[in-house]
Amino acid sequence: MQSSLYVNLSAQVALEKRLNATANNVANMATSGFRAEETKFSALLAQATKGTVAFVGSGDTFLSRASGPITRTDSPLDVAIQGDAWLGVGGPSGPVYTRDGRLTMDATGQLRTLTGQPVLDPGGSSLLLDPQQGPPTIGRDGTIYQGTNQVGALGLYILDKKGTLTRAPGNAVTSSLPVRPVQDFTGIGVLQGHVEGSNVNPIMEMTKLVTIQRAFESAATATAEAESSLLSAVKSLSPQGG
Numbered sequence: 001m002q003s004s005l006y007v008n009l010s011a012q013v014a015l016e017k018r019l020n021a022t023a024n025n026v027a028n029m030a031t032s033g034f035r036a037e038e039t040k041f042s043a044l045l046a047q048a049t050k051g052t053v054a055f056v057g058s059g060d061t062f063l064s065r066a067s068g069p070i071t072r073t074d075s076p077l078d079v080a081i082q083g084d085a086w087l088g089v090g091g092p093s094g095p096v097y098t099r100d101g102r103l104t105m106d107a108t109g110q111l112r113t114l115t116g117q118p119v120l121d122p123g124g125s126s127l128l129l130d131p132q133q134g135p136p137t138i139g140r141d142g143t144i145y146q147g148t149n150q151v152g153a154l155g156l157y158i159l160d161k162k163g164t165l166t167r168a169p170g171n172a173v174t175s176s177l178p179v180r181p182v183q184d185f186t187g188i189g190v191l192q193g194h195v196e197g198s199n200v201n202p203i204m205e206m207t208k209l210v211t212i213q214r215a216f217e218s219a220a221t222a223t224a225e226a227e228s229s230l231l232s233a234v235k236s237l238s239p240q241g242g
Helices: 003-027 202-237
Strands: 036-042 043-048 051-056 058-061 070-072 079-082 086-091 093-097 103-104 111-113 143-146 147-151 156-159 166-170 173-177 179-181 188-190 192-194
Touching: 003 036, 003 202, 058 166, 079 086, 086 173, 093 156
Parallel strands: 079 192
Antiparallel strands: 036 058, 043 051, 070 192, 079 188, 086 093, 086 156, 093 173, 103 111, 143 147, 156 179, 166 173
16 A cells, blocks of 8 residues: 555644644634644654655644733723733632633622633632622732722632643633642733733634645645556556456
């Protein structure tokens, strides 16, 4: 069997994976705090009878940590995280972390995300405000005040850059390595009345879609040509009348 068939097939599998990631990015261009998914490729070397053949790896995906644009909303329950930190919220099986700072306060005063997840303090406990005291004031270090009373603080956490981020429910992520609460607010802070947008670059993602489509078409054409060549070789080598 011609190795080119397998090489072209591996390319198509990798391109499909990249297409799915790019399409998901485009669909979430307007999602606050969304982290774009990127794909990295590597060549897989296999020893053939007459040399080494390089196959395309299926492609490892990872979540971009780049910041998105910050927009002013003037809503006291909107917060944007500046710097390399994440907001801690409750997940199905433990804390998860998000850059989507669109918060709400329910009838009991519990601070939640738009998807209903409880917002956590630096110790990992849920934040409870007084719904009778009106909107809170949130400082740069995440400290929450209602009037002159400090009622809590937003839990901001550092996610190790060596860790692998995995998507979690509610536009959040988990990390493969332990996280730690922010203690030094130099270069890190909370901006009340603002939200961070998606870090997807619309122009780049649309360009990727066109490029991927053309590359997939080229790989499909190469596969068809390899199959045609193989079929011709089989016919030529077949016994006459066989």
